[in-house]
Amino acid sequence: MRKLTVLITGTGGLGQEILKTVRRIEIPKKIICVDAKPNSPGLYRGDVAYLVPKAHQRQFIPKMLKICRTERVQAILVGTQEELLTLSRHKEKFASHRTKVIIADYPALKVAADKYLLIQHLKDHHIAAPDTVLLSDQKGIKALIKKHGFPLFTKARN
Numbered sequence: 028m029r030k031l032t033v034l035i036t037g038t039g040g041l042g043q044e045i046l047k048t049v050r051r052i053e054i055p056k057k058i059i060c061v062d063a064k065p066n067s068p069g070l071y072r073g074d075v076a077y078l079v080p081k082a083h084q085r086q087f088i089p090k091m092l093k094i095c096r097t098e099r100v101q102a103i104l105v106g107t108q109e110e111l112l113t114l115s116r117h118k119e120k121f122a123s124h125r126t127k128v129i130i131a132d133y134p135a136l137k138v139a140a141d142k143y144l145l146i147q148h149l150k151d152h153h154i155a156a157p158d159t160v161l162l163s164d165q166k167g168i169k170a171l172i173k174k175h176g177f178p179l180f181t182k183a184r185n
Contacts, residue, residue, distance in 0.1 A: 030055040034091075034100045034126075036079075036114075038062045038069030042106025046072055049104070059098050061091070082113040088120065095126045103128045108185075111136055143184050 033049055035042050038060045046069050049058060060073035063081045070076045077094050080086040091114075094100065103126060105111050114121075115133040122128075130136065138144045142159075149156040158174065160167030162181065171179065 030057055031102070032057045032059065032098055032100050034059040034061060034095065034098070034103045035069075035073065035106060036061050036103065036110045037106025038072070039064055039067030040106060042104075043069035043072075045104050045106055057098070059094065059100060061094065082107070082109040087113060088117050092120060092124060095121060095124055100126050102126070105130055108140060112140060141185050142182060 031054060033056060035045050035049065035058060038046060039062050042060070042062070046058065046060065049056065057075070058073035059075045059077065060070050061077045061079045062070045063079055064070075065078055070078075075098065077090075079090050079094070091103075095103070103114065103121065105114055105128070111130055112133070114128050115130050115136050118128045118130070118132070131139075138148050143161060146156045146159040158171055160171055162168070
């Protein structure tokens with residue numbers, strides 16, 4: 028059986044759990060771990076480690092593409108939300124290098140990553156969701172207070 032080469036991002040957080048799961052799969056594999064932090068706990072637990080820029084930095088995608096070409100990466104498993112959005116926008120670039128980024132498409136991830144958009148999406152599809160308004164919607168806040176009273180909860184959108 029041919030060896031599967033998989034790249035795992037964000038090995039300082041959720042990527043560690045992804046790494047543990049991939050290790051348990053009983054197929055020949057090579058695991059590439061990448062992270063922006065050199066002291067990331069899971070970075071050096073794979074077969075090969077690379078430091079990469081943060082996902083919002085301009086050099087992130089070119090560096091990831093270079094690693095994928097060099098290591099002949101077949102699949103990328105994403106361990107951070109920031110990388111999810113960035114990599115989903117560039118899935119086609121990786122596909123052209125025979126690398127599959129294992130994530131949903133950008134429009135779905137954008138909705139899922141934004142609490143307000145997600146609540147609106149749920150309501151649009153007749154799925155129960157809490158009443159929600161933006162902090163900039165003063166009229167909506169007053170209506171929410173009138174309907175529910177206090178306490179109210181605030182959360183960042185993403």
